[in-house]
Amino acid sequence: MYAAVVHALGEPPRYATVPEPAPAAGEVVVEVLAAALYPLVRSFASGGHYTGAAALPLVPGFDAVARTAGGELVYVPGLEPPHGTMAERIAVPATALMQLPDGLDPVAVAAAVNPASSAWIALRERGRLRTGESVLVLGATGNAGRAAVRLARDQGAGSVVAAGRDPEALRRTGELGADRTVPLTGPDEDVAAAFGAAAAEADLVLDYLWDRPAELALDGILRHRTDLARPLRWVQVGSAAGADMTLPSAWLRKADVHVCGSGLGSISGARRNACLRELLDRLPSLEPTTEPVTVPLADVETAWQAPVRPGTRIVFTTPAAETDRAAGTRRRAASAEGAGARETV
Ligand SMILES: NC(=O)c1ccc[n+]([C@@H]2O[C@H](COP(=O)([O-])OP(=O)(O)OC[C@H]3O[C@@H](n4cnc5c(N)ncnc54)[C@H](OP(=O)(O)O)[C@@H]3O)[C@@H](O)[C@H]2O)c1
Known part of the structure; x- marks a missing residue:
């Protein structure tokens, strides 16, 4: 399968083949749809994050929106390098997955969670x-x-x-x-x-x-x-x-x-997850404050180095995201047809 791979700290990742993830006990493999690029992701990938540098090569990406083998749309929080989320498939502890309402746009969720959760945790938990x-x-x-x-x-x-x-x-x-x-x-x-x-x-x-x-x-x-x-x-x-x-x-x-x-080390993982759950439950009703710019993961090397327009956030999508979007469109059309047929009856 393909992933973004950083071979040297400070250099942009390249789109390259990597082995399929091998899930450990308690882990499941999920199909990544969308993963955003933001300061924390860059900091991990450059080896400059305060939690310490990771081994190379590393796959960047801290969180993602993914689809489980059972078809559930999920948010994947907090995978630290070297096994990040910018890959076609990732192994994740099953208990870490956070279910999302089907119908949410994976790209919009991927763009929103990092900035919104920083504010949510700082306002509610720390402040x-x-x-x-x-x-x-x-x-x-x-x-x-x-x-x-x-x-x-x-x-x-x-x-x-x-x-x-x-x-x-x-x-x-x-x-x-x-x-x-x-x-x-x-x-x-x-x-x-x-x-x-x-x-x-x-x-x-x-x-x-x-x-x-x-x-x-x-x-x-x-x-x-x-x-x-x-x-x-x-x-x-x-x-x-x-x-x-x-x-x-x-x-x-x-x-x-x-x-x-307010950062990764200043609250427990359990409290952080509880805050993320609260935020995810509110996401559908929150007006977006970040405009996603969708880029295929295959273009990661160029997009990583390109200037970012203020107010926007790059979100990398895998080939599975396109298939998933088309399937969602078909599901919505079928359910609208069903509703139409029921009204006619
Ligand atoms: N602890 C957490 O949970 C958490 C979570 C998310 C982000 N963060 C951190 O919060 C910071 C902002 O993240 P972000 O996602 O908002 O990044 P971003 O979208 O890239 O925005 C960064 C902003 O910083 C401003 N800036 C840069 N240098 C400045 C300076 N010298 N004086 C005034 N403004 C300056 C720029 O403002 P202008 O456009 O006005 O120039 C820019 O809009 C980063 O340090 C990030 O690592 C922390």
Whole structure:
């Protein structure tokens, strides 16, 4: 069978033949339909992820939408390298599979889950958002940040402030539910002042950026906050701007600031799976915040290196996805015909 295969860390994967998966005890083989490419997948494939580098060659891909031998549509969460999801077939612990309602578009689900789950877990599990609270999303113009704006609003935030770099994408966060925006462009003192004006009373920060934007945000907030003893919960989710930030000790003494992270190691596998299940159950009613760009897995090497249009996410599809889509169309047509016939009777 075919898979995307990384032969050297930092190089793009090639579409190559690999042995069929050999399921261990408790594992089943599923047919992959769609697997998305996002920062975590790239980080694993480059050997740069904080959980450690994997052996080579490796098959990239962290999650996927797949079809079981019994015909169920399933979501496959969290396969770490070297046995990732960007292959025609994969072996997965049977208990890890999460059933999806048939009829969901595998590509749309594959594109949505990573950004939406980052926000879901950060808001609910790590940030413990309470109804009416004020949320600041740092990095609101990325896929995960946009999902965070939308989900914060859906989950009862009283106000949502979106901070980001790209002016047009930042403006469009209003359509997702942001009440105010903070542009991350301009001199540092202007950016800090803008945070002070828009987000001084934030209860919860979802930080996808870290580094300088986080420094300016916290500085601006603490300078203008009316009650410094009111808790400020800062959830570190991503580091799109940089891996390090300077955190003056005085900032942690002069205000009630709580910093925690939200990532693979910061909650148990069981809690993560429970959060994913909650999110998957809501997916059909959630308006998408990421536009999928479908690419055949055979083109993985080129697509991996191509520039990605903002607001979009590459989703690789296997040959089985096309067959699956055609079968779904036939099933829907047959059931519509059946319904028509019943109405006529
Ligand atoms: N812990 C988790 O559970 C989890 C899950 C998903 C993602 N993440 C992390 O969250 C981050 C964002 O992920 P994503 O999926 O949203 O990625 P993405 O769709 O590629 O978006 C990344 C965004 O980062 C912004 N950015 C990059 N450098 C910046 C800088 N110096 N200052 C301000 N903005 C900057 C860009 O904003 P502009 O377009 O405005 O330039 C871009 O839109 C990544 O670090 C990712 O690894 C973590």
